[in-house]
Structures are given as structure tokens and as C-alpha cells.
Amino acid sequence: xxxxxxxxxxxxxxxxxxxxxxxxxxxxxxxxxxxxxxxxxxxxxxxxxxxxxxxxxxxxxxxxxxxxxxxxxxxxxxxxxxxxxxxxxxxxxxxxxxxxxxxxxxxxxxxxxxxxxxxxxxxxxxxxxxxxxxxxxxxxxxxxxxxxxxxxxxxxxxxxxxxxxxxxxxxxxxxxxxxxxxxxxxxxxxxxxxxxxxxxxxxxxxxxxxxxxxxxxxxxxxxxxxxxxxxxxxxxxxxxxxxxxxxxxxxxxxxxxxxxxxxxxxxxxxxxxxxxxxxxx
Numbered sequence: 001x002x003x004x005x006x007x008x009x010x011x012x013x014x015x016x017x018x019x020x021x022x023x024x025x026x027x028x029x030x031x032x033x034x035x036x037x038x039x040x041x042x043x044x045x046x047x048x049x050x051x052x053x054x055x056x057x058x059x060x061x062x063x064x065x066x067x068x069x070x071x072x073x074x075x076x077x078x079x080x081x082x083x084x085x086x087x088x089x090x091x092x093x094x095x096x097x098x099x100x101x102x103x104x105x106x107x108x109x110x111x112x113x114x115x116x117x118x119x120x121x122x123x124x125x126x127x128x129x130x131x132x133x134x135x136x137x138x139x140x141x142x143x144x145x146x147x148x149x150x151x152x153x154x155x156x157x158x159x160x161x162x163x164x165x166x167x168x169x170x171x172x173x174x175x176x177x178x179x180x181x182x183x184x185x186x187x188x189x190x191x192x193x194x195x196x197x198x199x200x201x202x203x204x205x206x207x208x209x210x211x212x213x214x215x216x217x218x219x220x221x222x223x224x225x226x227x228x229x230x231x232x233x234x235x236x237x238x239x240x241x242x243x244x245x246x247x248x249x250x251x252x253x254x255x256x257x258x259x260x261x262x263x264x265x266x267x268x269x270x271x272x273x274x275x276x277x278x279x280x281x
Contacts, residue, residue, distance in 0.1 A: 021045035021241050026263035028188065028277055032255045035277060036063045039259070043146070045241055049079045053142050060277070070095050075142040078109055085147045086111060090140035103167050105140060112136050116167060130165075134207045138165040141173060148175045149234060152243035156180065158198035158234050169207035175200055175232075183233060183246065187274035189260040191235060191246040199229035223251040238266050 022044045029037035039057035058070035071094040077087035090105040099121060106114035113135035116128045139147075144162035151160055157177040164173050178197045185192035202220060223229050233247040248259035262276040 021238075022266060023238055023241050023244060024263075024265040025244060025261060026276065027245075027259050028262045028273075028275070029257060029259045030188075031063075031257050034063070035061055036257075037259075038277060041244075043241065043244070045079070050077070051079055051085055051143075051146065052076050053146055055142065068097050073142060075140050075146070077107070077143060080109075083150070085139070085143045085150070087140050087143045090142065105165070105167075107139070113138060113165065118167070128167075134170045135165045138163045138170060140164060141166070144173050146242060149244060150242040152196060152234055153236060156196065158196035158232065163205060165207075169209055170205040171207075172203040172205060173200070174203060178231075181233070183235070185273075186260075188262065189247060190264060190271040190273045191237070191261050193235060195233045195235040195246060196243075197231065197233050199231050201229055219250060219252055222253045225253070226251045237264055241266070 022042070025041040025043075027039040027041070028035060029039065036059060037057055038060050039055060041056075042052070042054045044052040052074070053076075054072070054074040056070075056072050058064070059067050071092065073090075073092045075087050075090045077085060077089070080086050086109060087105070087107045088109070089107070092101075092103045094101045100119070102119040102125075104115075104117045104125070106116075108114050113130065113132070116130050116135075117125045118128055119125050139162050141164050144160075144164055147162060148158060148160040152158060157180075159175050159177040161172055161174045164171055175198050178199060181195055181197050183189075183192055183195050202216060204217075220230060228249075228251055230251075231249045232245050234243045235246045236243045237246075238244075244261070244264075245259075246261045248257075250257040260273070262273040264271040
């Protein structure tokens with residue numbers, strides 16, 4: 001796999017204080033040394049008391065021919081006076097071959113859940129009935145993560161807990177701080193410097209859960225069996241914006257996945273890893 005060297009920084013330093021509150025990130029995911037997934041994340045806090053977070057991901061290379069998947073996940077909402085990131089709208093769009101599944105979640109500013117609409121092969125923006133017990137007081141997973149990232153600026157730790165509704169189930173998303181560390185940049189990852197290491201756990205609350213773990217729960221439990229939960233390292237790259245994930249490690253029964261921060265843009269700051277993979281590779 002060829003590498004594109006757009007601009008290589010020997011270390012990742014914080015962006016200038018006068019920047020706009022927008023950070024654009026590119027992550028490369030490797031499984032057993034194979035480049036499996038590329039993801040783009042855009043965190044925008046430039047609107048007063050508002051936030052926008054968009055994550056695009058897709059399988060790459062040989063894996064894309066076996067697992068032709070791509071997804072877009074976006075959250076838009078309010079930053080309340082108490083610092084809470086309260087979603088107004090969250091939408092997930094997942095495409096498998098030619099099949100597309102869209103879920104649109106709407107929330108009220110007071111934290112209550114407004115509506116869920118689903119578009120798939122069986123329905124077109126169909127309004128679904130939901131139980132208040134499963135939905136009210138929940139947020140989406142991106143907003144919950146952004147809350148933890150923002151808190152790092154104040155606490156220097158990676159910790160927090162939110163309850164999330166994913167369309168069928170309610171669960172706790174728990175970040176647990178493990179330790180403060182110093183990371184070294186590499187040809188795959190642009191970041192070098194202080195970071196917080198934490199684990200992430202999903203704990204079922206109610207809703208339609210399978211007796212046998214599936215999907216993310218299956219991956220999580222495989223990691224638990226190997227002695228470690230999914231692990232994320234977060235660090236501050238922007239003077240004004242929230243911290244960002246700079247590395248993620250997920251251990252499974254089939255091997256270990258690593259997600260590296262391969263590119264970072266904010267105002268005039270551009271950092272690109274030596275092994276950043278371009279779109280046409």
C-alpha cells in the first residue's frame with residue numbers, strides 16, 4: 001500500500017489560539033497490519049452555543065471487496081449553559097452494497113426525546129413508535145463522546161458516563177480513566193505528547209437486547225476475555241476546541257484493531273502522517 005507524504009510533522013503541536021473552532025481529522029484503521037477502514041471526522045464548534053460533529057467511514061482495499069460498507073454519522077445540537085452537549089438531531093446512514101439504512105433521531109432542548117424515523121428497504125422515513133422509558137434523557141453516542149472530550153480540557157482525564165438510545169436499545173456508555181501517558185508520534189500517527197488513556201464500556205439498560213452478545217457487545221466481550229476493554233487515548237490539539245481521540249485499540253478473538261490519527265487540520269495547522277493513505281490508493 002503506497003503512502004502519501006503531504007506534510008510530515010516531527011511532532012503534533014497545538015493549533016493557534018486564534019483559530020476557528022473547527023477540527024478536521026482522518027483516521028486509518030489497521031487489523032492485523034492490514035489497512036481495513038478509513039474514517040473522517042469533522043468537529044465544528046464555530047457557531048455560538050452550537051456543535052456539529054460528522055463522522056464518515058468506509059472499508060478500504062481488499063476488505064472493501066469482501067465487506068462493501070460505508071457509513072455517515074452526524075450529530076447537531078446545543079451547548080447548554082451548564083456545558084452539556086444536548087443533541088437536536090442525530091442521523092446515521094449505513095450502506096451495505098446497494099442497501100441503505102437511515103435512522104434520524106430528533107431531541108428537544110430539555111433533554112426529552114422527540115422522534116425516530118427510519119428509511120430502509122421496507123420503509124421511507126417512517127415514524128416509529130418508541131417507549132419513553134427507553135428514550136427520554138438519552139443522547140446519541142457521538143454527543144456523549146464529545147462531552148467526554150470537552151471535559152478533558154478541564155480535568156485532564158478521560159472519564160464520563162451517558163445513556164444512549166440506538167433505535168432499539170438503551171445503554172450506558174462509560175469512559176473510565178486509566179492513566180496519564182506520553183505518546184510518541186510514528187509514521188502512522190501524527191500525535192506525540194501528553195494524553196489520557198481510558199477504557200470504554202457499553203452496559204445494557206433496557207430495550208431489545210439479544211441474550212447472546214452481538215455486534216459491538218460481542219467485540220467488547222471478546223476484549224474483556226483477553227483482559228482489556230476497548231481503549232482510547234485522547235489529547236488536546238486545539239487551544240480552543242475539545243480534545244480528540246488520537247489512538248484507539250480494540251482487542252478481539254481474531255486479532256487487534258488499531259485506529260491511528262493520520263491527519264489533522266485546524267485553521268492554518270495541517271499535520272499529515274507519513275503513512276496517511278490517499279483517497280485513490
